[in-house]
Amino acid sequence: MKSSYRHEVIKPDELLEVKLFAFKADSYERIIAPHWHASVEILYCIEGQLRIHTEMNQYLLQEGDLILLNSNVVHATNSPIKNHILVIQLPLKFMQKVTENHYNQEYVFKLNSVKYPIGEELENCLTKLVEEAQDDTTEGRLATKINVYQLILFLLNYHKQPLDDQNRLKSVENQKKLVDIVNYIKGNYQRDLSLTEVAAHFNYSRTYFSKFFKKNMGTNFSDYLSLVRIEHAQNLLINSEWTILDIALSSGFNNVRTFFGAFEKYHQMSPSEFRKKRK
CATH class of the missing domain: 2.60.120.10 (Jelly Rolls)
Known part of the structure; x- marks a missing residue:
């Protein structure tokens, strides 16, 4: 390999x-x-x-x-x-x-x-x-x-x-929230997970949660969710013989087309090309 x-x-x-x-x-x-x-x-x-x-x-x-x-x-x-x-x-x-x-x-x-x-x-x-x-x-x-x-x-x-006290306390508080949010996403990324659902789970409005997530994570919810799914897909592409369809569905993508689009965005190559290069 x-x-x-x-x-x-x-x-x-x-x-x-x-x-x-x-x-x-x-x-x-x-x-x-x-x-x-x-x-x-x-x-x-x-x-x-x-x-x-x-x-x-x-x-x-x-x-x-x-x-x-x-x-x-x-x-x-x-x-x-x-x-x-x-x-x-x-x-x-x-x-x-x-x-x-x-x-x-x-x-x-x-x-x-x-x-x-x-x-x-x-x-x-x-x-x-x-x-x-x-x-x-x-x-x-x-x-x-x-x-x-x-x-x-x-x-x-x-x-x-x-570092003033206000900024320090705010940073600590935000970090605790992010830990819970990220753990929730990583525990549920394989199903059809939406921004609205995650926001509601943590008792935030959709608009507030979207802004909070992007400000603190440096990327929007959709792109972060795609990255988590792609990381899972990468491991299966390298370490399994699963079909591309099975890997896409297991990683939380609705179909192969969506999987290909997200994967190529971050890797500049298709999942098939990635697998061939890494095997």
Whole structure:
């Protein structure tokens, strides 16, 4: 079975207290649906391009660009061309420890080289992290750990963004709502699920729910539901011998035509072509 992309673990998590890895995407196939996590995530483009969708914004990272995604920020990614991306995930507990509980209470971080140039020191720090990732010796692991802390120091010195109590509480409240909503969608996507039904289930008007979902998830309800269904279909295309019709119906699509249209929108190829390429 041929994969269009691969993950390579660069450093063991337990030695660094953070998760540090790289991925390479060799085609359009690498699409990550909107999601979030407690960890702070830094995406650094070593080669190629990576498109980031976050809330109402979209950014295209090119070679040398990076973006920081704060804790619980909803985001999605896709790879327009072949790329090599370094991912640094800083667990929330770790960030609270090293910032003495100030992160996500008094401030978050603002770092996006697509909008604002970064300093030479930070560029050098990231370059070292990429280089040292290939060194699996004790010295290499220690050097990586030092540079991770140096990176955090840069964030503290130059990239803090004050966070007022009202915005923090609103963010936490919205996140709790989104968890319930997303879990409901993922538990019911295989049937004929509508925006009106989900809104009613959570006691929202259709109009309010539509605006709330798009503002917080960075995509509309219909597109998100399609992505969830496509992710399910991808697994069946790769790991089963089911017919295209059976996969479409199992994934929640009403017919093959709708399935093909949604699939080609995100993969620029038909489900049949995708299966042939991945087998």
